[in-house]
Structures are given as structure tokens and as C-alpha cells.
């Protein structure tokens with residue numbers, strides 16, 4: 410089953426986020442058995458969006474969490490608060506956090522561990538910058554980011570991990586990446602995960618999805634690659650018709666196998 414995640418970033422007011430949640434819920438079937446759909450509003454909109462989603466199959470995700478369980482961390486939001494709200498998925502290490510607030514690999518590792526402690530699925534974001542791509546470092550960077558986040562983790566008995574491959578230079582650019590190029594990075598990520606966790610564990614528990622200027626026009630190309638297990642959508646997730654068209658494409662792609 411493919412996974413479609415919408416990252417609403419800091420683009421909406423709470424009223425706009427509630428309306429978008431209602432529109433997405435209204436446009437999708439009441440039950441979804443062939444695709445998983447997650448939306449990630451900002452912290453302040455999480456509870457209102459949860460309520461606006463009502464009984465819809467759309468699942469709540471957060472855009473970040475604090476690496477610590479509780480304590481004197483002004484301005485942070487803990488995993489247990491997110492779990493209280495009903496958050497099931499959490500983005501970790503998005504490139505915008507790596508660059509804007511200088512999240513480093515040790516912090517990202519701690520956040521992944523914290524997500525597990527609070528029974529949430531971490532969605533680890535990795536990807537190379539344009540400069541790293543030009544220097545031929547794409548594979549090295551992506552492998553390093555996956556290893557730093559996932560090596561030496563204490564894995565709970567039942568858990569799932571998602572890695573989102575998001576080339577930094579593609580995010581928000583409208584640039585179309587060749588799905589074959591994306592698939593190559595996915596292959597490297599999957600092999601790295603198999604090396605870290607054993608092939609059986611990685612294949613059972615890890616999903617690798619693609620993000621970066623995904624829209625309803627280019628999604629079919631990505632999902633035609635079996636190594637791409639879904640998508641992480643930014644800009645196009647802010648329009649209910651566009652986002653639900655992406656979800657529909659993911660369902661059809663799944664039906665084709």
C-alpha cells in the first residue's frame with residue numbers, strides 16, 4: 410500500500426487548515442484500504458485539523474517534535490503531547506529544519522528515537538543540496554543521513570519507519586526530476602536500510618517515499634517505479650482538488666501493482 414503525506418509547512422491560518430482538512434476529507438472515500446493518507450499541519454493547527462477530519466481515514470502527522478520527553482525546553486512541543494493530540498506520524502530532519510534552524514544529525518537521531526518512544530512513525534527526510542549534487546556527492550550524502558538517523562536505534566517490537574527522499578534543490582522549485590534518478594536514490598536508501606536493520610526487518614518495516622515538486626501531473630512517473638512507496642507533497646497538498654487527485658493516482662498505481 411502506498412503512502413501519501415501532505416506537508417502543509419507554515420502556509421495556513423488555523424481556519425484555512427480546518428477548511429482544507431474538511432475539503433480533503435469530503436473529497437475522499439469514507440474508507441481507504443488501498444492507500445494511506447497523512448496530513449501534517451503546523452503544531453497550532455493539529456487539534457483543530459484532527460477535529461475537522463472527523464471520522465475520515467486521513468491520519469494526523471506533525472512536522473517536528475522535541476528530542477526530549479519533557480522539561481525546561483521553552484518553545485518546544487513534546488512527543489507525548491503530540492501523541493495526546495492523536496498524531497501518528499512525524500516528519501523529522503526536513504531540509505528546511507536542517508538549514509533554517511541547523512538541526513544536526515545527532516539531534517535528528519534523538520528525535521527518531523523519541524518518536525518511537527511515543528509510538529509514532531518517524532518520517533525521516535533526507536536529500537542532497539544542489540551543490541552536493543554538482544560535486545557528485547548525492548549517494549554519499551543520502552547514505553550518511555540515513556545511517557546517522559537510524560544506526561544504533563533501540564527499535565520497539567512493533568514499529569514502522571519511513572524515509573522521504575527529498576532532493577533539497579527540487580523542493581518548491583517546480584523542477585521535474587527524472588523518476589529514474591529518484592528511483593536510483595531510493596534504491597541506495599533501501600540498501601542502506603537493509604544493511605542497518607537486516608534485509609528482512611528493513612523490507613517489513615521501512616517505506617521509502619519521494620518528495621520534491623510532486624503534483625498530479627508528475628506523480629504517475631514516480632509511482633510507476635516499484636521502489637518508490639509513496640510521496641511527500643508540499644505545495645500541491647495545499648489544494649484539496651490537487652491533493653486528492655494525487656491520492657487517487659496513488660490508489661490506481663497500487664491497483665496496477
Ligand code: 13P
Nearest residue numbers: 416580581621622643644
Ligand atoms: P514541494 O512539494 O512544495 O516541493 O515541497 C516538498 C516538501 O518539502 C515536502 O516536505
